[in-house]
Amino acid sequence: MEADDEILAAIEVAQAAQEPAEDSLAAAVSSPHAGAIEPERGERRLFYVEAIREAMDQELARDSRVVLLGEDVGKIGGLFGCSKGLQERHGRNRVRDTPISENAIINAAVGAALTGLRPIVELQFFDFVTHMMDGIVNQAAKLRFMLGGAVPMPLVVRGPQGGGIRLGAQHSQSLEVWFAHIPGLVVLAPSDPYDAKGLLAAAVRDDNPVIFLEHKLLYVNSQSAVPEANYIVPIGKAAIKRSGSDITIVATMAMVDVALSAARDLAAEGIEAEVIDPRTLRPLDTETILASVRKTSRCVVVHEAWKTYGFGAEISALIMEEAFDYLDAPVERIGMRGVPMPYNAELERLMIPNAQDVIAAVRRACEGGRP
Structure with missing residues (x-):
């Protein structure tokens, strides 16, 4: 009976509300992004994987709401070593190994984001995002809009894509335009360690679902100067x-x-x-x-x-x-x-x-x- 009364009360509120105006649509799609002044790069040099790891480490330490989910992200430290040592530093509740089910991982992350956490989801290969498409495209990208812009969706889906290291047709694709096509999603694609660290920190702090793409060749080849301090690179700035x-x-x-x-x-x-x-x-x-x-x-x-x-x-x-x-x-x-x-x-x-x-x-x- 209590549930029935709650539903009926919600229906009455909805029926009494004014019709939405056209100019309200765009504002309901995405939360605004934080601005930032990019710091000097300094002298210290990191490889791309190290920059990704340091960004997650610093964000996990900065905000207790941040959690990392994925296959083998804990004990093993990720297939490419991006999360190596993070479970030891932040605990199994914050850095969680998951079952081998990308569909389950993304829907758990959407629920976590809706209830106040700020999840980072790691894919072993970005090709496996095909198992996550409903959770990303129909849930994460649209829920803020469907709820009138009132509910944030702070969620990051990150992992390696692209070719160059002989992993074949099912592990080497570049799928960025799938997500760039979808209103409500943010799509980030850093090309060096400095941008990778700063953009990943910005993604974790953003109140929108973010697709964060890391090219496998950059894991292997890219090294650049990266500040040790926590910083963000502004989203939406070339x-x-x-x-x-x-x-x-x-x-x-x-x-x-x-x-x-x-x-x-x-x-x-x-x-x-x-x-x-x-x-x-x-x-x-x-x-x-x-x-x-x-x-x-x-x-x-x-x-x-x-x-x-x-x-x-x-x-x-x-x-x-x-x-x-x-x-x-x-x-x-x-x-x-x-x-x-x-x-x-x-x-x-x-x-x-x-x-x-x-x-x-x-x-x-x-x-x-x-x-």
Whole structure:
């Protein structure tokens, strides 16, 4: 009877409420993001995995509501070592090994976020996010909106994606555009340890569901200066990794280093490329990208994911809609061919864009400009 009375009372409140206005929709989708001033990088250097681990360690210590969930994140320390030692420091209640069920993990995390915790979910491989799609897309991304913007959803889903280390078609995919397409989700894709630490801290503190992508090649290859202090990199702010005046290269994740390598070689030819790393794929820093294209009048977009329907298509459409009159050549897109990632080492290298692919696209754009 008490439950019946509660339901009837809720129905009466809903029936008496005013109809929602159209201008209330956008504000109900996502909570605002915190601003930040990025600190100097300093001298201390960390590898990408170390930066991820330090961010989680510091956030677990800073806020007792933060918990880490995932397969083998505790005793083993994660498949790639990102959570090594965290269970010993923070306890089994805060760093929890889970059953092998991604569907159960994400729904437990959604419930935890709704009841006041701030869960971080680790995927062993991001390909397994396919088992989490209902929890992410239909629950986490929409519950704040369905509840009128009144309930936060502080949840981070993080893990490794991408190819380059011979793990085959089911463990090497780049799936960022699936999530960048969904209102209510934040999608972060850091390309170096400094950004990885600061953006992961920002993700944990954000009141929205965050998809946090970590490229496996960056685990292996990326090292940079990282402050020891706890800090955040602002969500929604791109980084200009290299300044230039002749062409803009927009690159994501492991492709940022590829673009920078290409830019160094192009400089020897007298072509100065500006390299922009969006860092946040949703919300996207359109102002930085458009300002660069309006300056250089040319653009190449490079990402590892499949070219067709990829992130590069969104950037190209943005430039066509907002900066068409500034273009001296069509926007070039570089991405993987429309096939699953091969296991064969030579074929895998052939599928993943490289510096020579970027150089060729830049030359086409610079040579095919308006007379």
